[in-house]
Amino acid sequence: MTHDYEYQDRQVELDRERQFRLGEGKISGYCSVFLGALSLLSVLAYLYPAYLTTTELRQVYDAAFLQGLLKYGMYFSLFFGILTFVLKKYRLLGTIGIFLTTIAFAIGGHNLPLKGTEAHHLSLGLDWLILAFLGSVFIFMSLEKLFPKYKNQVILRKEWGLDLAYFCFNHLAISAIIIYANHTASRFHWAVNPDFQASVQSTPVLFQLLLVILSADFVLYWEHRLYHEVKLLWPVHAVHHSVEDLDWLAGSRGHFIQVFSERAMVMLPLYLLGVGEQVLGLYVTLAALQAVLIHCNLDLPFGFLKYIIVTPQFHHWHHSSERPAIDTNYSAHTILFDWVFKTMHLPGKHWPAKYGTTQPLPRTYLGQTLYPITSQLSKYYK
Ligand SMILES: [Zn+2]
Ligand SMILES: [Zn+2]
16 A cells, blocks of 8 residues: 655755856857757758658658758857857857868758658668657757756756667667568568458547557557566666656667567557558657657646546656555556556655666666666676
8 A cells, every 4th residue: 555655755956067057158059069960960861861761751741841941950050159159168069069060061061952762661760860859859848948847957967968879779760660560560460350440440530549549558558567577578678767867858768679669569559450541640649749748857737637648747657766656657648557457656746756766777878778688697696
């Protein structure tokens, strides 16, 4: 029983070293570097779209329009870089930003002719990385600034670089993930029933979407629960739980085995249901947004919705290392299956006081990637 547990408020000290303050040049420095890096990567994507962009995503965005935005990105990177010299601080960041943008200009800039590309099988999702990064910064970082749960938590919090590395890897690998997920699902072709699929497709779009959400939720619930309850699988998933400050970037931390297996598992019900592209697109968009949202440092008033869908408070409890919250809140979309299988933990207005794992994990990308192996070896060589 958990009623004897005393909930405490989490204390977050303001880290002045890591804080962004206006007029110091630090904001300009980081804006210059990030815009410079994104510009350079974008130009590379326009140069080699067959190898560096995602077939599925290219159909959704307007490459010519984005090239117009790229122009602004490049000039703003230069502008912010110069600003660091005016403010006389963080000039190294400004120099790096200007350097990256200069290379972007040198290899073609924002005037490259648009190339038509055939559907390539395997490519790097540079376009997905850039668009997801910009979208997350605009939507989620703004929301976090407007409605923060922990006001003192800074953007460049501890281990943000590590999570950015995960963000990059998981987005670049999108085409490999899709190929793997489709391949895995297609092995269940014997279970496809055309009559059943036809009757699903004849129902209203909203009903199909609900069906997809609930069936994906069911699969994700059990996949997630197994990662927690099967001893051999836990070290893979523990990587995701090793974050100790949650925000929009924290949810990216995930072992590649988990990332690949999760997408493959969720593809199976979508494949068997045979819903149309429109429903699939809606589901993928909602799922991607919710996956980021639930990790955010965000205290939005969800009202009664918090007892229907997975919200930041619900998933933050899943990341808590406090006793009553261990191995609870597995759901990804709605809270239905946590409620049905009695693994729900949502104590009123309380939020966790502590995040992370009860056993410490390595703090580097390589260390965490090898953790499923090293954690087993350490049992034998103690
Ligand atoms: Zn988990
Ligand atoms: Zn999570």
